[in-house]
Amino acid sequence: MASDDIREGEIAVTPPPPTDAGLVFIGRIRTPWTARSETPRQGSFDGPICRLEIFEPWTQALAGLDKFEQVQVVYWLHQARRDLVLQRGHGHDGPRGTFALRSPVRPNPIGISAAALVGIEGSTVLVRGLDCLDGTPLIDLKPDRCVHSVVK
């Protein structure tokens, strides 16, 4: 953690200990990208298929997900530092507040992506549209609110 250098204008704080609530990893995301330099800036529904491997005892919770075309994937950016309040984004002029950016660096490094549901094979969900590293821990999966279920 916190291994990246701070750039000009960026501000780090001493964060309180992250002990207000605890997460359980419900699965693991398999993607083609094993280094941050390889990941796309943003996922695309035309991108490669990524696999969400769901752990027990949660696999039963997938029942009915196949009726949706689009899912919201929630994951834990386990390599991100958590202490920057001002940081430089891509293509911005100067530093900006963390809450005004979708950077992985934030007090609680939770990533939220909309993904296209390709299919479900046993305990594995196939999607397109992610941009995270291979091995990223999965913390939640929900139907995307803006998209209605398709009657099959």
Added chain:
Amino acid sequence: MASDDIREGEIAVTPPPPTDAGLVFIGRIRTPWTARSETPRQGSFDGPICRLEIFEPWTQALAGLDKFEQVQVVYWLHQARRDLVLQRGHGHDGPRGTFALRSPVRPNPIGISAAALVGIEGSTVLVRGLDCLDGTPLIDLKPDRCVHSVVK
């Protein structure tokens, strides 16, 4: 927690301890609703103004958020049980997998709402569109991906 009765067809599991990662509450959400029976089923951009009170040391991280019209509010549903894999949603015929519902009851009870940004007053962000209880812990705040910033 887990104080609600289980209804017909619902299935609870014994979840692993939630110790894979830790969250820090970055603020508190003030809404008009103090009991679950009062909260709307889904927030509306025509709904009442809700206040996101940001705690130190995170207030500097709001810099630049005022350029966005819509924000993604991420919060911790602290009253929700975490052990159901099949549950009954509103208006559905039978039980459905937790990951096929946007119910607050899930392994990691994280709520994600799009909200309209009304304004920022010091360390407080005013929004419309939430549906959570007064006092709900805030865990993140980001520009909504689908909406571009407005040049002011």
